[in-house]
Amino acid sequence: MLPGVKQFDMTGRVAIVTGGSKGLGTAMAAGLASCGADLLLTSRHADEAEAAAAEIAENFGHRAVGIASDVTDPVAVEAMVLRALEEFGKIDILINNAGINIRGPIDELTYEEFKQVQDINVNGVWLCSQAVTPYMKQQNYGRIINLSSTLGLVGLANRTPYATSKGAVAQMTRALGLELAPHGINVNAICPGPFLTPMNVPIAETKEAKESIVGATACQRWGELQEIQGAAIFLASDAASYMVGSMLVVDGGWTAK
Template sequence: MTNFKLDGKVALITGGSQGLGLEFARALANAGASVAVTSRDKRKAQESAELIRKETGRDTLGVAVDVTDYEQIQAMVDQVIGTFGRLDILINNAGVNVRKPILDFDEASWDLVQTTNLKAPFLCTKAVVPHMIKQKFGRIINIASMLGQVALAERSAYCSSKGGLIQLTKVMALEWAEHNITANAICPGPFATEMNQVVINNPEANQFFLNHLPLKRWGKPGELNGLIVYLASELSNFMTGSSLVIDGGWTSE
């Protein structure tokens, strides 16, 4: 079990101040890593970082950044490297969802989803990987979705962005394997997070989801932690380019 330990490693989690991102940051810190979490809101990022520090005793950093702005991303990476001296694990978690029928989908909403869910991981990874190449070690974990593999009505932008992220992950795996950098995607199904409260609070929509889940419940955010730590650890040395679904059985139908 010592191979699960992340002592001496540094992890950066975008969108790590709430929801699944906060759970990921806690899990990595509990495994021994120093963690940096981001948010557009500086106060929220710093409060989440302090919460993790108090809970785990690990060194933490809260960074305000717009992950669609490359200059801000580069400044974020410089701050993490300047604080911790290295950067080993990148979790591209920040994301948004806009739910509309295709004919009602406006261009601005489409661009928001694509830029946040697909372009931002591309930009963040591009800024981080040169440091990983120098270290001859890196872990890239992209948070995609089961909706990158199966479709759902009124999720055109979200499904296409997450499908694109799965393919981008495979290209990353191919291009950086020689540098001992792995890239994998996690594809969560329905998890009870802030983003999904609008669905959970709608009885008809909630029942639709439960009807498609063989386990008959929403996932709990902490139920992704084991996979996150595995992919960040030495135990996953031979895994790259994979997309792993944790969805309560939805895609088994």
């Protein structure tokens, strides 16, 4: 018989989730923990990462460790990987979730703001993926899940830094997926639409959000955090073994229009 739901069992798997202390990161981490995975959560703030890890461990009964890490710093990224190996002995899954968004018309943004978004959203994904690859190659198994966005697929005014970064993540996912598939490592991306995360709270009640963002979805509402969990569980599991360089869109129908 075919394995069915057993493919989603992650007992014994170890996952790193960057930006795992809040929003989509915590939701995806909790989803993996509910399937049996042990976790290393990172944030720029150790106390927030530790608190999120403690709550997940208490709720799901699996080990979860929270640490401070800066995905733009190669030394910090290597330390993150070594900590995961010290705590758990291996790394099976990486979710590259850490990211920022700086909004505004191009003539009102600074070049430094543009570079800051690229550094975290693009360079951070590359650095973390590079750091885990040798260990995943050794075990001939791995899952790398990058967070792109609907804005990696379609455009939106006043979002040049963010849309540029997420388009780059989509292409990095495709290229890296082709590179690592022969080593048993599947690289894919999730493209979330408008979820009411801490990043989006500041614009939630604006006219633009109601008309051009939430209003652009078929569901006519913000996504709820639990609605990202299924995509993360799928791509992190053995069920996604034939998924390579794919964009899994979770956007309430935004890009279907």
